[in-house]
Every structure is written in structure tokens, then in C-alpha cells.
Amino acid sequence: MSSTSPEPLGDRVPQLRPPAAPRTAVLTAIKIVHTIVWATFAGCIFAIPIASLYGDNNTASWLAAIVFVEVAVLALNKWRCPLTSLAARYTSDRDANFDIYLPEWLAKHNKVIFGTIYLVGMATAGVRWVLAAR
Numbered sequence: 001m002s003s004t005s006p007e008p009l010g011d012r013v014p015q016l017r018p019p020a021a022p023r024t025a026v027l028t029a030i031k032i033v034h035t036i037v038w039a040t041f042a043g044c045i046f047a048i049p050i051a052s053l054y055g056d057n058n059t060a061s062w063l064a065a066i067v068f069v070e071v072a073v074l075a076l077n078k079w080r081c082p083l084t085s086l087a088a089r090y091t092s093d094r095d096a097n098f099d100i101y102l103p104e105w106l107a108k109h110n111k112v113i114f115g116t117i118y119l120v121g122m123a124t125a126g127v128r129w130v131l132a133a134r
Helices: 018-051 059-077 082-088 104-133
Strands: none
Touching: 018 059, 018 082, 059 082, 059 104
């Protein structure tokens, strides 16, 4: 073949990728949404023991149920947020916070930190519910 004629594709399929600017915009949008979702669940986790300590067991129950749904989604997704998988399509970066606007140390230890706070909050709520039932 001459250098001016196009090379036949044969069995190769060209990989189509959006230009860099739209990819960056999509990743930014994912990171914003992920951060808002994270903040909502983190707020729920912190609010469970507070609601329980104030005797608002109904609110604590709803907050616990909301967080439980998040935990179920994570468990069904091999302990990875679906937004992380989505963000991974738009960047090769794999730092702990590539998909969310959090400090890297917090993103790296997020599940341990907030899992512990959730368990302590649920224990607090459980004790308060038992005491309220007496």
C-alpha cells in the first residue's frame, strides 16, 4: 500500500472517545454528584445518634434505613460506589479521590471511618430504643 492510501481496518475496531474537554466536564459533573450523595449519607450517619439522643426514634429509624439502602447498594457492587465505576470511564487517574471532591486521606479511609460511626450510631440508637420501650 502506498503511504497516501488509508490502511484497511480488518478486524480492528476503532475506539471512539469523546474529546478531552467534554470528558473533563462529564468527570467534573460525576464528582459533584458523588460529593453531594456522599455528604447526604455522611449527614445521615452523623444524625442517627443525635436523633436517638434527643429521643426522636422515628427520625433515627428513617436515617438508618436510608443508610442501609446505601450499604446494600455498595454490597451488591462489591463495596464500590456505582459512581466510582462511572467516573473511571472518563479518567485513567486512580487516586483514592479521583471520583469525588474529598481530601485523599478521607476518600481512602471513608468506609472505615463512616462505617465505624454508623455502627456506633446504630448501637446508640439501639440502646435508646430499648430504653424507650421500657
